[in-house]
Amino acid sequence: MKHGLGGLLLLAAALSLQVACGAVDEAPEAPGLGVAEQATRGLLPDLTVEEISRSSGGFKARLCNRASHGSESTFTVLMTNDGTGSSFQTNPVYPFSVPAPGTCIWTGGISCTQLGVGCKDFITLTVHVDDTNNVIETYEDNNTMTVSFREDPTLPDLTVEEVIRTTGAYHARYCNRGIVDSSATFAMRFRNVATGQSFDMTNPLTVPAQGTCAWTPQLPCIVVGSNCADTIDVQVTADVNGAVSEWSEVNNDAVAHFTPSYALPDLVVSNVWRQGSAYVVSYCNQGLGTSTLRFQLRLMNATSWWTYQTPSYAPLPVPAPGQCAQVETSTCLGPSCWPGSFWVTVDVSNDVFESNESNNQRYMTFP
Structure with a gap:
C-alpha cells in the first residue's frame, strides 16, 4: 500500500513537470483525427446536395464536389420521406463516383412509391449524399439537404x-x-x-x-x-x-x-459555294470563347428573294474557338435561286451573345 501511494505521487509530480515545461499540448482542433489526417483535410473533396427535383414520376438530386480536389472513393445516396420515415438508398453495387472538382452530377430518378408517397402529394424530403461516410471529406457536416414539395406539382418552375x-x-x-x-x-x-x-x-x-x-x-x-x-x-x-x-x-x-480572360464567340460567314443543285455555307467562330446556345443560318437571293433557312427544330451549334463548320442548303433548280447575288447571315435571330454582333452577314455574287 505504501509502495502504491508513492507511485501515484511520483506520477502526479511527473505530470506537473510536463505541464510546466509545455510538454502537454492542448486538445487538437479536430478530436479523433490523427495529425496526418488533419494535415490532408485541405486536399480532400467536399460533397454537397445542391438541388432536389420532382417530376411526374419521381425525385432526383444534384450532387456536387465543391472542393478543389477529387477522390477515388465511391458513395451512395439516401433519400428519406421525413413525414413517414420511408427511405431509399441507391444501389451500393453500383455506387456513384466523386465528381471532378467544381462539378456536379444528378442521381437517377427515385420513384415516388419507393418513398411511400404519390408524386402529387405533399412531402418533405431529405437527401443525404455519402450516407455511409465512405468518402473522407474536407467537411462532413454539409452532406444533406431538405426540401418540401407542394401537394400539386402542376405549377411552373x-x-x-x-x-x-x-x-x-x-x-x-x-x-x-x-x-x-x-x-x-x-x-x-x-x-x-x-x-x-x-x-x-x-x-x-x-x-x-x-x-x-x-x-x-x-x-x-x-x-x-x-x-x-x-x-x-x-x-x-x-x-x-x-x-x-x-x-x-x-x-x-x-x-x-x-475572370478577365472570359471571352465570347464571334460568328462569321467564311465562304459560300455551289455544289450540284445546292449551296454550301462555311461559317466560323473567330472569337476566343464558345457558347452552349444554338442558332439559325439564312441564305437569301438579293434579286428573287429565294430563301433557305436552317430549320428551327435543328439549330446549328457554335463551333469551338478558331474552328469552322459547314451546312448545305436544300436543292434548288429553278431560276429564282441561281445565279445571282446573295445575303448570307449567321445567327439570324441573335440567339448567341458575341464579342462582335456587326459581322454576322456577308454579301456574295455568283456568275
Whole structure:
C-alpha cells in the first residue's frame, strides 16, 4: 500500500513537470483525427446536395464536389420521406463516383412509391449524399439537404440556366421547367457575391411558356460594382420576391464566375459555294470563347428573294474557338435561286451573345 501511494505521487509530480515545461499540448482542433489526417483535410473533396427535383414520376438530386480536389472513393445516396420515415438508398453495387472538382452530377430518378408517397402529394424530403461516410471529406457536416414539395406539382418552375457577360453588360437566360404555363410576372436580381451589391430588375419579366426559355434585358455591369473585365462571382435569382407560385422554390438562382480572360464567340460567314443543285455555307467562330446556345443560318437571293433557312427544330451549334463548320442548303433548280447575288447571315435571330454582333452577314455574287 505504501509502495502504491508513492507511485501515484511520483506520477502526479511527473505530470506537473510536463505541464510546466509545455510538454502537454492542448486538445487538437479536430478530436479523433490523427495529425496526418488533419494535415490532408485541405486536399480532400467536399460533397454537397445542391438541388432536389420532382417530376411526374419521381425525385432526383444534384450532387456536387465543391472542393478543389477529387477522390477515388465511391458513395451512395439516401433519400428519406421525413413525414413517414420511408427511405431509399441507391444501389451500393453500383455506387456513384466523386465528381471532378467544381462539378456536379444528378442521381437517377427515385420513384415516388419507393418513398411511400404519390408524386402529387405533399412531402418533405431529405437527401443525404455519402450516407455511409465512405468518402473522407474536407467537411462532413454539409452532406444533406431538405426540401418540401407542394401537394400539386402542376405549377411552373423558374430556373436560371446561364449567365453571360459581354463587354458592357450581364444577361441571364431563365426557363420554365414546370409542366404548365403561367401569366404571372416576377423580378430578377443580380448580386455581386463578394460585396453583396445587388440590383433588382423591377420591370416585370413574364414566366416563359412551359419548357421554354428567355433572356433578360442587358444589365450594365456597373450596377453590381463590376467593370465588365474583372474577376467576379455574380448570383442571379429569378422571382426574388416570391411572386410566382412554383413547383420548386429552391432552384431559382445560379452563380456564374467571370475572370478577365472570359471571352465570347464571334460568328462569321467564311465562304459560300455551289455544289450540284445546292449551296454550301462555311461559317466560323473567330472569337476566343464558345457558347452552349444554338442558332439559325439564312441564305437569301438579293434579286428573287429565294430563301433557305436552317430549320428551327435543328439549330446549328457554335463551333469551338478558331474552328469552322459547314451546312448545305436544300436543292434548288429553278431560276429564282441561281445565279445571282446573295445575303448570307449567321445567327439570324441573335440567339448567341458575341464579342462582335456587326459581322454576322456577308454579301456574295455568283456568275
